[in-house]
Amino acid sequence: MPGSWTSAATSRPRASRASSGGIRAVILNFSALDYMNSGGIGLLVTLLVRANRQKQRLCAYGLNEHYRQIFELTRLDEAIAIYDSEQAAVGAAR
């Protein structure tokens, strides 16, 4: 994922490809994230819907305390599973 996560995030096309068929889970790496505005929440909602439609799990890791709090604030943490590491996210997705 890029450092900025907004409605214009460049990761959208990659995430779109990742949510195509044959994949059980989509794991988002937020470790480089240092900027997100509310447009980023809309983008996450869109990714979540796409994943649900494909019967995929949407997972995230690499979130610092601030971004974990944003997930909690918007209650996205109840729909997107958050893990401490890539290893934990991959393990849970298997």
Next chain:
Amino acid sequence: MSGRDEAYWAKPVRTLTVRTVPADAVNANVAGRRVAGAAQGFGQLWHKRFRVRLDGARVSPQEVIRVWKDRFGDFWPKGARVFLPATGIAPGEIGLINAGVPGAPTLATGILVIYADDVSFSFISPEGHPFTGPISFSAFDDDGTTVAEVEEFTRASDPLWELLMILPFVGGKIQNAQWVGTLGNLAAHWGAAADVETRIVCLDRGRQWSQAKNVWHNAGIHSAIHAIGAPLRRVARRVD
């Protein structure tokens, strides 16, 4: 690494607390409630975007947002009022909304400001509000012209609100007219034409039946109960 955006976001809250209530505001369906995001809603998920170009207006996106924040309720079409704290639209602040519904008690609900910077701000609503999900208000420069935008990712919060949404002339149409009217008034403030571009896309046609229980929080039902109890509360206040 902490975010560059940290100052713009509200801190998470378990339940909402209303600190000040204007004398003429109906305060119901906000205090003690949790916020509800798009994932907690019931109905179809809609991505709605409303835009107006402030053609001819020499105003920066920052100035549009500064004025919009200061006079947010003034730009609303007639019929609904929003009561914001004196501190205005800032992360973590809570506003009360009183919406007039023909033939029904005032619909009392509210918003939590989850994000605010100098070119945008966003709300999320408490449980029971007609919609769940973030609504953002922003302004940006498009080739020398400032554009004001309202964008929402919302679901009807429960089956009753969803039923209203799919009825012609009510529900979703009222909500859409709210933002078209708001942007029209905003454009008029700067002498621009109220030519609002609307883009509405259904992102998820499915209903989240696991969230049907949200009907217990329905702000319409609770507003009606609140209105019925108003005379009793007035008597109780006199006795005190």
